[in-house]
Every structure is written in structure tokens, then in C-alpha cells.
Amino acid sequence: MKNIRLTIEYDGTRYLGWQRLGDSDKTIQGKIENILTQMARTKVEIIGSGRTDAGTHARGQVANFKTDSTVSLPEMIDFLNRYLPQDIVVQKIEEVPERFHARYNAVGKKYSYYIWNDKVPSAFERNYSYHYAQDLDIELMNQACLKLIGTHDYIGFSALKKTKKSTTRTIEEISIKKEGKRLHFTFVGNGFLHKMVRILVGTLLEIGAGELSLETIDEVFESKIRSEAGVTVPAQGLFLDEVYYKEDQRELSVA
Structure with a gap:
């Protein structure tokens, strides 16, 4: 099981914030999870460093997720940036130790x-x-x-x-x-x-x-x-x- 860290920038203008909402697809977390799930062909959930409110933007939001996917990191970032909306961009992707947690490890x-x-x-x-x-x-x-x-x-x-x-x-x-x-x-x-x-x-x-x-x-x-x-x-x-x-x-x- 690999632990993958993402550094993300987004224009939050048309979104209801970072956190996934069950009855809406207008969240940053939800958009990224949907694309990762398509890529991995199994449900993927990501953990963000914290929530941002509706309309708030990010240049350096950090998130992580765990996956058994054999897709390489260059292929992952290409897939994400090809299929994500243009106002959400993954700037960096890297494999990190299993214990890394985007929220709990932030200082x-x-x-x-x-x-x-x-x-x-x-x-x-x-x-x-x-x-x-x-x-x-x-x-x-x-x-x-x-x-x-x-x-x-x-x-x-x-x-x-x-x-x-x-x-x-x-x-x-x-x-x-x-x-x-x-x-x-x-x-x-x-x-x-x-x-x-x-x-x-x-x-x-x-x-x-x-x-x-x-x-x-x-x-x-x-x-x-x-x-x-x-x-x-x-x-x-x-x-x-x-x-x-x-x-x-x-x-x-x-x-």
C-alpha cells in the first residue's frame, strides 16, 4: 500500500469549499476523489491538511491518500491534471512514508x-x-x-x-x-x-x-x-x- 502526497492549487470561486458534501459535487475534495477513483478503479478517499471555506483559494493545499494502484507517479499527475477541472491543479505528487498524515502532521x-x-x-x-x-x-x-x-x-x-x-x-x-x-x-x-x-x-x-x-x-x-x-x-x-x-x-x- 502506497501513501501518496499531493500539493494542490485551486480557484475556489465556484466551489462550496474543500470538504466533500454528500449531496453536492461542488467541492474540491469531491472532485479530486472522483478522478482518483476512476484512475485506481476502486474508491479512493483523500485527507486534506484542513478545510477551506466556500470561495477560498489555495496555492499550496496538501492532501494524502493510500492506494494499491500500480499507476506510476508521473502517470498519476498527468491523469489528474487531464481530467480535473481547469480551476483545480495538482502541482506536485510524491510517495511518502506510511505514517504521513496531511492534517495531523502539519506544524x-x-x-x-x-x-x-x-x-x-x-x-x-x-x-x-x-x-x-x-x-x-x-x-x-x-x-x-x-x-x-x-x-x-x-x-x-x-x-x-x-x-x-x-x-x-x-x-x-x-x-x-x-x-x-x-x-x-x-x-x-x-x-x-x-x-x-x-x-x-x-x-x-x-x-x-x-x-x-x-x-x-x-x-x-x-x-x-x-x-x-x-x-x-x-x-x-x-x-x-x-x-x-x-x-x-x-x-x-x-x-
């Missing part, structure tokens, strides 16, 4: 979020960034980024309800880069809660627009109340850039 992730910050929206950016027309104090937002970095309980910055699992995460980097009319937010950490990146971006935007104060961050960490943080920005600006594994010799400095 960190990197996300990008894009804001189109101009009075006039962009026809070309509409599926890949969030149009936010208000003027922003980038210096103040950078101060807010520094307050958000570190090891904290981020439940107030997530869409999670009560959970028995730990909601403490370590964030190594939150940065903002101005690229013309576009703002590029980067997030690197050992894990992210449900909708956490989108809520952090919403909070940073409201601080930059003067709608929330810098002290809001400390208050949300203290209260753990979601409604005190910023809005949840739309999914189309979010990209999963990379998933980190110890096997890849990339460990977070704060993990």
Missing part, C-alpha cells in the same frame, strides 16, 4: 488575504480580493499586527462556539504589504481557528478605518467575545499559500 500554515483598497472596484480582482473603499491608517494597522502576534487564546477572533479543544494558537507573522491599490496581508502560524484569518483581517480594517481602537485587541483577548472583534471579511480574498511539515525541514520559530 503550521501560511495564508494570504488581499484587499482592493480604492474608491473604484476592479472587475478583474473581484474574485480574488475584497473591495474596501475607505482610507486606512496602515501604520496603525501595523501596530495592531504586532499586538496580535504571539501565543494567545484566539477564540474571540474565530467563528467557533464552545469547544473542549484548545483554542490557543501561536502566530509568528502578521504583515501588511501595499502593492499599488492592493493590500497583501500575510499570516503564518502553527494553526488557525475557523474563519480566524478573515476575522483578524476584518478587525485590522476597522482599526485602520478608525471604527475600532487599538485597545480592542487586548479587550477581545481578555473577554473572548467574538462580537467585540471586527467583521468577518468575505472568503474570496483568502488564499492558503503553504502547509508546513517537520518532514520538510520547516518549523515555526515560535512553535
